[in-house]
Amino acid sequence: MARNLTFESILSIEGRVLKRPEGQENKYMGTGDIEVEVKSLKVLNIANSNIPFIIRDYNKANENVQMKYRYISLRYPELQKNLRLRSEVIMKMREYLIKECDFVDIETPTLFKNTPEGAHEFIVPTKLLGQFYSLVQSPQQFKQLLMVGGFDRYFQVARCYRDEKPRHDRQPEFTQLDIEMSFVDCEGIMMLIENLLAYSWPQESGELTIPFKHMKYEDAMELYGTDKPDLRIPQQLCRLTELIDHSVLEQSLKMEQNEHREVYALVFSQKHGFLTKSIKDTISELQCTYFPSVKLIQTKIPNKSPVITNIIDGNVQQKLNLKEGDVLFLACGEKVHTQSLLGKVRLEFTKSLESKGQEICTNRNEFLWITDFPLFSFNTETNSLETMHHPFTQPHPDDMQYLMNNPLKVRGLHYDLVMNGFEIAGGSIRIHDSKLQKQLFKMLNIDETHLMHILDALESGAPPHGGIAIGLDRLICLLCNTKNIKNVIAFPKTTTGRDLMSGAPVPISEKIKKLYNIQTVDK
């Protein structure tokens, strides 16, 4: 009977459980110490002899095949482990919020109205001619309305939808732990999240020590060239703008005069053997693609070429503590671009070093709160103000004076939580004053008639409130030590939003289109 069985068939076996004979134990298996002396064997369901792949780690199917036959790939030990861990961690989070902190789990609708800036929202036609729902990008409005409704501690594991450009770490639907509280300040929310993570953190995911570090947005940009610095990498950026002789710089690099130019450097000590042509090309490409206006020097120390020696004089060498054998990246250009380029170089060169066995990153998890974000950014194309996060963020009380005259100087009461270089949570204290909210809408060119329910709500007895959302797919990735978001989702879609198993999305019948009063038209 056993000889005719195929792999992955489902059996019912009765028999006696015995200890394995000495020497035949398999310590890599949970049941490796025992075996079963079979008395009866019943085949409950025979598997096809040519199923597309067998669950063996040494013979893993490629991602697309795994996604087409997801019901088979879910049997891989890694996916079993990840999804079970996900369930456990989220349960712990609920436990902490409900049992330890008296939060209420409240479900909010996903079929809602399009938001004024909702360029990335899926639409859902209804049977009412020309009328559409939109799938929510987050429960933002609802959670604020719950605060107005007297549910002063709300949370929800919320399904959210975003129809954005394909990216490997994005899914059209995703899950966030959504939290909102009344009568709270930034510190209150941050403390809650630290305790929540400490409570729900699985042992196998490494150490977590609270409280977390804090850093201002400006300092993060200055030292790491990003608003989500990976603190496991010790190297920092160093500003040289005042030390450098700009006329020498202009001459050497053939640049025009520019009094707004900034100069930053990044040094990797004693790594000159690793600045290969290949990594230099990768980094150059990065610069050309993302920051074409920034000039970048990549060099080993020493470098005798006059271009380099002219720029890096004694002062600079002293400031950077440059030694023979070091690798130096030096960038100059518009401030944020210069910082950001070196921020990317810092990650890219570290990745390259680590792939060659060099240990750059520390072993511990690095958590970091980023605060004091600017409230606005300026869109030079549309020549108008935009929010850095969303239009409900409370301006920093110390900066209210600049709101009308110098809005780009205004910080928002926003906070992001970064873990090992990934943003895992973000939130803010919200505006609870309807006049201020109205003013913000106006500054941002948002037609307030679409958001009257929010303005009315703020006038009907709204407590001060704030909240946060944790991106669960990303967080669970970090906990499971996997880079691919598809490894923590049971039925993920491809980067282009396709479900390879069922083929969705698919064409639909004319009958259904008629039911919803729509027709397909080619652009």
Next chain:
Amino acid sequence: MARNLTFESILSIEGRVLKRPEGQENKYMGTGDIEVEVKSLKVLNIANSNIPFIIRDYNKANENVQMKYRYISLRYPELQKNLRLRSEVIMKMREYLIKECDFVDIETPTLFKNTPEGAHEFIVPTKLLGQFYSLVQSPQQFKQLLMVGGFDRYFQVARCYRDEKPRHDRQPEFTQLDIEMSFVDCEGIMMLIENLLAYSWPQESGELTIPFKHMKYEDAMELYGTDKPDLRIPQQLCRLTELIDHSVLEQSLKMEQNEHREVYALVFSQKHGFLTKSIKDTISELQCTYFPSVKLIQTKIPNKSPVITNIIDGNVQQKLNLKEGDVLFLACGEKVHTQSLLGKVRLEFTKSLESKGQEICTNRNEFLWITDFPLFSFNTETNSLETMHHPFTQPHPDDMQYLMNNPLKVRGLHYDLVMNGFEIAGGSIRIHDSKLQKQLFKMLNIDETHLMHILDALESGAPPHGGIAIGLDRLICLLCNTKNIKNVIAFPKTTTGRDLMSGAPVPISEKIKKLYNIQTVDK
């Protein structure tokens, strides 16, 4: 300061907590024994003086106003209580499933492919020309695929979508506790649910005793004229078909001869004073609307009219134990229609009696499993078989012999849980054999090419499995003792699917329509 405050304004008060002077305690308030001697009062947010309604139970706003200003009505003690209870009960369910029974909470997609019979599925256009997702009506396919994938105990509090005809107890999106297990039989699932409900049942919602009663579908129809009998009402239907002289019946009621005719009666003892013209009219209308082919007699006992006395002879009187002062409903016609009409009369007359202070219902909660449903029903319009539930239900093993020749005789391994006359859960053991599944698709005229992933899955090592889903909105209604589903949902939509607060659904811009390659067309 206090004099200028408006109702519902938000204050911060500092002061000393004191015991209230004797005699001034308010035992109806949680804080009725104390008061605060105010030292400082700060207005955090003033409320508009003309907010649409004030939170006082004696002055409740009507439903539409409550829904437009949902953020205010959420402050009503009833909504506060209901939503907090909902959160607690669902947490208890999770606790039971995860901690006591090793279930894994797994999220499944809501953006999926339309199902072959999915007439009630919302569609979601994508940026791919002519290609659409559909919003899932339930995670049915995914939960079965999870069983194939080796997650042998799955649950999820799942958001589901259904675009059905408006009905007061339906919402376009709703929530179910979705459960699936491998290697389980009907009894296993029923026991799980009984223990789950016993574990999570709030004290204030009345008694719950397990195990629950069981009844076959056929018996439920025979005795109660419905597949969801409310056992709190003691009255049962009584079949008279063999006792009645059909030629007398035909003569008295001027009916044609019909050998398939069935006769059923329903008696309410000693209630003749309550069979008013008004209730008789209501019941007649019910008959005309839903069962025009069924003849119905409504009468007090005694009734001297020859029509009645001819039909209700001594034998019938004895069988029904008829006494002076009783109310008799007698119906004849096609079997299921006759039963169903009296089933509705049973509920309607009880409602009328109870509204007049007559106690008909017992006080305890009545739970009941209904089993042995027919697998198929016959659609006389399309002249074809349809499923009673869904095409994945396993036929009863004792009835496999009838599958080809007499399919309407085949029962399915389906079970419904009824509480106080409401269906609160339903599920089944599923087909795990791909050949049988194929055969069912064929019998049901379902094009198997749309469901190849299911057939392939069943051939790739699929364990026997089954599951159930509990309708949480309805269950929480029963727990909260409210009839209106909107009272257990934070942001409900109207019967026609409108969110009165934001106005959704709304027209969308031409730009967005272009993005999704659609145009609105008038039918």
